[in-house]
Amino acid sequence: MKTAGGSDEAKRRAGERAAAAVEDGFVVGLGTGSTTAHAIRAIGRAVDDGLEIRGIPTSFQSRQLALEVGVPLTDLDAVDGVDLAIDGADQVVDDRDAAAFGALIKGGGAAHAREKLVDTAADRFVVVADPSKLTDRLERSVPVAVLPDAHSVVADRIRALDGEPTLRDAERKDGPVVTDNGNLVLDCAFGRIDDPDELATRLSGIPGVVEHGLFVGVADATYIGTDDGVEVRRY
Numbered sequence: 050m051k052t053a054g055g056s057d058e059a060k061r062r063a064g065e066r067a068a069a070a071v072e073d074g075f076v077v078g079l080g081t082g083s084t085t086a087h088a089i090r091a092i093g094r095a096v097d098d099g100l101e102i103r104g105i106p107t108s109f110q111s112r113q114l115a116l117e118v119g120v121p122l123t124d125l126d127a128v129d130g131v132d133l134a135i136d137g138a139d140q141v142v143d144d145r146d147a148a149a150f151g152a153l154i155k156g157g158g159a160a161h162a163r164e165k166l167v168d169t170a171a172d173r174f175v176v177v178a179d180p181s182k183l184t185d186r187l188e189r190s191v192p193v194a195v196l197p198d199a200h201s202v203v204a205d206r207i208r209a210l211d212g213e214p215t216l217r218d219a220e221r222k223d224g225p226v227v228t229d230n231g232n233l234v235l236d237c238a239f240g241r242i243d244d245p246d247e248l249a250t251r252l253s254g255i256p257g258v259v260e261h262g263l264f265v266g267v268a269d270a271t272y273i274g275t276d277d278g279v280e281v282r283r284y
């Protein structure tokens with residue numbers, strides 16, 4: 050599993066706090082990554098203790114983990130709605146004075162297309178993070194999932210937006226990362242992103258883009274695990 054910076058203890062606190070918000074009968078979006086994995090394991094323990102929920106995984110990784118820990122699974126087609134989604138982030142805007150307070154970059158694990166589908170379908174979307182993810186302004190590269198045939202034309206369009214696209218290479222496989230849905234990923238550096246909403250709209254308008262990792266106005270709260278507790282931001 051991909052691991053990012055930040056202490057595992059802080060991630061565990063955030064994940065377990067989010068899992069504690071899951072109520073009997075809930076349909077729960079199961080995000081992807083090392084922080085959400087703690088939530089999925091905690092939900093699995095609660096299921097062992099009698100909690101009745103159904104989870105909707107956002108990736109092969111979260112599906113496998115959910116199966117391993119005994120979380121019953123379903124999919125978006127089979128439910129009327131999603132009560133709560135729990136998911137990690139690569140960066141979270143934590144400046145209360147910024148218009149983009151609570152905006153995210155996701156997709157470090159290339160799962161952001163299915164994550165956005167499930168997280169935006171949820172009545173409530175809670176981000177789980179450790180303090181290393183917090184920032185005043187988004188500035189990490191934005192993962193952009195593209196149709197394989199479109200990667201070079203999308204890269205040209207990204208450059209026209211003053212971005213620097215890099216096709217994400219696979220590890221232990223020759224060639225690029227291929228997502229769970231068969232797409233490629235361009236990691237696009239834009240420097241400091243002052244208006245993520247505008248950039249999100251531009252990226253979504255490029256033919257061949259399947260989904261980008263800017264999540265603006267989507268999260269309802271972030272649970273930030275620290276070494277001695279959990280801080281909550283509500284948006």
Ligand SMILES: O=C[C@H](O)[C@H](O)[C@H](O)COP(=O)(O)O
Pocket residue numbers: 051052053054080081082083084085136137138139155156157158159160161164
């Ligand atoms: O594609 C992956 C996801 O967007 C993850 O939620 C994100 O990369 C955060 O992962 P982690 O909790 O491992 O830092």
